[in-house]
Amino acid sequence: MALSRKPLRGMRELPPPEKRIEDYLVRRIAGAGRAYGFEEYEAPVLEPLELFAAKSGSELAVEQSYNFVDKGGRELIMRPELTPSLARMVAAAGELAYPVRWMSFPVCYRYEKPQRGRVREFMQFNLDILGASGLEADLDVILVLRRIMLGLGATGERFSIRYSSRELASAVLERAGLDPSETPLAFKIIDKHDRMSREEWEDWAVQEMKGVAAADAVIRLASCSNLGSPWLRSIAGDSPAYSEMVRFSGMLESAGVTEARFEAGVVRGLDYYTGVVFELMDTGGENRRAICGGGRYDDLVGLFGGQRVPGVGFGLGLLTLQLFLETYGLLPAELSSSHPADLFLAVYSEGQRDFAVKLAERLRDSGVSVELDITGKSVSKQIRTADRKSIRFVAVVGPDEAGTGELTVKEMATGRETACREEQVAGLVGR
Ligand code: HAM
Numbered sequence: 001m002a003l004s005r006k007p008l009r010g011m012r013e014l015p016p017p018e019k020r021i022e023d024y025l026v027r028r029i030a031g032a033g034r035a036y037g038f039e040e041y042e043a044p045v046l047e048p049l050e051l052f053a054a055k056s057g058s059e060l061a062v063e064q065s066y067n068f069v070d071k072g073g074r075e076l077i078m079r080p081e082l083t084p085s086l087a088r089m090v091a092a093a094g095e096l097a098y099p100v101r102w103m104s105f106p107v108c109y110r111y112e113k114p115q116r117g118r119v120r121e122f123m124q125f126n127l128d129i130l131g132a133s134g135l136e137a138d139l140d141v142i143l144v145l146r147r148i149m150l151g152l153g154a155t156g157e158r159f160s161i162r163y164s165s166r167e168l169a170s171a172v173l174e175r176a177g178l179d180p181s182e183t184p185l186a187f188k189i190i191d192k193h194d195r196m197s198r199e200e201w202e203d204w205a206v207q208e209m210k211g212v213a214a215a216d217a218v219i220r221l222a223s224c225s226n227l228g229s230p231w232l233r234s235i236a237g238d239s240p241a242y243s244e245m246v247r248f249s250g251m252l253e254s255a256g257v258t259e260a261r262f263e264a265g266v267v268r269g270l271d272y273y274t275g276v277v278f279e280l281m282d283t284g285g286e287n288r289r290a291i292c293g294g295g296r297y298d299d300l301v302g303l304f305g306g307q308r309v310p311g312v313g314f315g316l317g318l319l320t321l322q323l324f325l326e327t328y329g330l331l332p333a334e335l336s337s338s339h340p341a342d343l344f345l346a347v348y349s350e351g352q353r354d355f356a357v358k359l360a361e362r363l364r365d366s367g368v369s370v371e372l373d374i375t376g377k378s379v380s381k382q383i384r385t386a387d388r389k390s391i392r393f394v395a396v397v398g399p400d401e402a403g404t405g406e407l408t409v410k411e412m413a414t415g416r417e418t419a420c421r422e423e424q425v426a427g428l429v430g431r
Helices: 016-035 049-055 058-063 083-093 135-151 166-175 180-191 198-208 212-222 230-236 240-254 318-327 350-365 379-388 399-404 422-428
Strands: 046-048 067-069 075-078 100-104 107-109 121-130 159-165 260-262 276-282 292-296 311-317 343-347 370-372 393-397 406-411 417-421
Touching: 016 121, 016 135, 016 318, 046 049, 049 058, 049 075, 049 083, 083 100, 083 121, 083 311, 121 135, 121 318, 135 159, 135 240, 135 276, 135 292, 135 311, 159 166, 159 240, 166 180, 166 212, 166 230, 166 240, 180 198, 180 212, 198 212, 230 240, 240 260, 276 311, 311 318, 343 350, 343 379, 350 370, 350 393, 350 399, 350 422, 379 393, 393 399, 399 406, 406 422, 417 422
Parallel strands: 159 260, 343 370, 343 393
Antiparallel strands: 046 075, 067 075, 100 121, 107 121, 121 311, 159 276, 276 292, 292 311, 393 406, 406 417
């Protein structure tokens, strides 16, 4: 029986047209990061399971992960995210020129049910500031995120950045009478409030919180999207966390981040967040899951011993971002047809091959990307192939060209032919 032609379910298999889109996103995103002084780093794909079991929460580390015991008997995990590895790197580095601004494009693995925007192997963009505890850092990472989106052509009506604070949510729950030991459960419930119908979710909340009274604050918190709401102010208006949110909201406003809105129901699913949390959503109905999620994690680095280094950052899914851009027609059309070669060099007959090989090398030296025919098929077949590959320019090397060193370069889209010497080709193809 023939082998299956399909990769494992949910795995990232990108033929060149798909990879082109990913590369385009990586280029644009990294450019935005660099504009704020971020530099790239790498971390391992394979990690000890305990790194994630303690830091991310058991749902992600155990239920939603690829983990196994290796030949040395160690419990390992294919990283479901990057933040715990980053925290370890920073803890190990000790003295750095804080605040550090680091970014990375990890491929991550999660054992999830594949569906729109959710796969099992995916590339994320991570951008984090470590060593700065003020809200200025939180604002800075949100500004990068916003620049990425606007730079890709998304307008402010298409996406929203919903933010809140875990400290505020904790203060509300505690003042509503919840025992602090129940906060993680309450966060888990709140985090899922928009993944099921309202009725179903409320029933689940009552059941999990063991009673309507205890579930009341959870349900109210999840639907509060007004920082000035009388309920919120009456319960937590005098808390430091509330004042901090008011200040942060003002900072976002004066920085012109019109896409940001407060939503108390944003608490995020990962255990390590300690302060501001946020996520970026499509405002339309097509893409319902978060495109990006992030927040502040001030205690993560300290878990590795040594000094406490506060952190804030986000993870942006490249697949979710691509789906969003496709929904609104924001991917450049030329991505679907571009080819790395500027020029296809057809070879008229084998008598010109040696000349053509050397000519192609000289053209590459001058910066032109050249695909030279290697098939020896007829010139018309060679040109047809170049056309199917969408290579923009074609030139045929025949006895005349080999004799005079002059080329006739044809632009495929317009049919325009230009006679030139090889030194002029780079200028002609725009290199
Ligand atoms: P996260 O919310 O788990 O956060 O993931 C961030 C983003 O990664 C999501 O919003 C989504 O775009 C993408 N993503 C997550 N799971 C999948 C999946 N199964 N398939 C496709 N895309 C997915 C984190 O990972 C945090 N470590 C982010 C962070 C960095 N917080 C602070 N610094």
